[in-house]
Amino acid sequence: MVFHDPTIAAVMHDTVQNSLLGPWGPFLMFSALKVVMAIGILLPMIAYSVMLERRVSAAIQDRVGPNRVGPFGLLQPMADGLKSILKEDFTPLHVRKAYFILAPALSVIPAFLTIAVIPFGSKLGNQSMVIADLNVGILYTFSVVSLGVYGIVIAGYASNSKYPFFGGVRASAQMISYEIAMGMAAVPVFMLVGELNLGKVIEYQANGAWLIFKQPIAFVIFLVSAFAETNRLPFDMPESETELVSGYNTEYSSMKFALFFMGEYAAMISVSALMVVLFFGGWTLPFFGLNETASTFGGGLIHILVFLAKVAVFMGLFIWIRWMLPRFRYDQLMDLGWKTFLPLALANIIITATILWIQHL
């Protein structure tokens, strides 16, 4: 069966336009569809990232890893999810209850909200594959990512015991420090592109080279800050199970614990997606004419797959690094953020500005 997309989309468009919602109908419906689609892709990706993490860590440590549930252990995520839901949801007596319930939600929501502005494909039919095509896309992403720290800080506070509290305090200092380096690292990208819209960033890269080749320093700073922002090893200070018995989530059990886990992986996925968009050309590929906006339904699907494949590579990198490097000490982490990355990022901005100025002379 061949999809002749314009017709399908047009028919859908007309049907919706004539329905109850009036002129806002198509916009609302297609936005809702895109949200459902994005979440529908994101949730299995989270589940299978956890699975991949367990298999990769096993391979690195010369173990087998989970391979019992289903073929090659592929049904393990379902079993994990079911287990989380069925376990007793235990609330210790000494916790601050309202915050204790609020914290897991606060750590998941920002991670999910980030994908709203990320263009995950070119076009499917006549709909561009981005939920909200904001003009200040990147600023939106940074502001939502910066809210992610509340989940951990509030969890540490709500648990009302020593180790989670240390975890929360560490998280607040760490995430603020690296947020600045991350934001500064992204500035040269937008100086080159001249727009804050993420779609325009991809367009710029499709017409020239990927920005990793023009801004390698910015990419390195952004990548390392991404590790720190998502609390992954070698920067998992808030969690550090060897000193803080798993830090901020020590008192949590059952689905509340699973939500923190989901939040971490969702944040990894959204930050990977952001790196793909900013430095690796988003859904484009420089061969087979994949740099152009798709004109057919199949082309649109291929673009989405290209994007997901690039994100998957970064997820692999995240997981691989975690099992390869030891944890930083806290003062080393702060030194790296404030004394190395921030000056480096500022120098990068000045160098980029100078080059742009010389080019415009």
Place this chain on the structure above:
Amino acid sequence: MEALLFYIFSALTLVCGFLVVANPLTRNPVTSAMFLVLTIISMAGLFVLLNAFFLAAVQIMVYAGAVIVLFLFVIMLLDIHEVEKQPVNYFSVTVGMLALLSIGGVLIKAIVTSGVGDGLEAVTVGSTKKLGLSLFTDYVLPFEIMGVLLLVGMIGVILLSKKTLR
């Protein structure tokens, strides 16, 4: 639609702002800080309704994402139970009320005398470029002065936090 959103966001801003300073249920500073986050986010919503997307994003990024996290950081290092037990300081309540009434009076007077116009055209519809250009051309002096002011504040804090001066 926009009017409805305006009422929702302004009601949220006012209610959460009230709960920051005078929460009838608890005197926990962490709760106050969290309500301050909500106030700031609803104010960002108001900025979006005014087409000031840049301002909205920066508002959330700087205040909700950084400043209040630092507030929380400091509050958590204090002894919260001590703070909760402290009696209400009536002197500061009175002074605060006086300040509120006088500023409110000035604002109401200003609004009443100026009269509500037809509303301005949104010149910079989410355009960050225009904002940047006018900051660095027409308003470069105030911008620089503000930068110097922040720098002075920063140096002052570093100086105060140093225990011994060489």
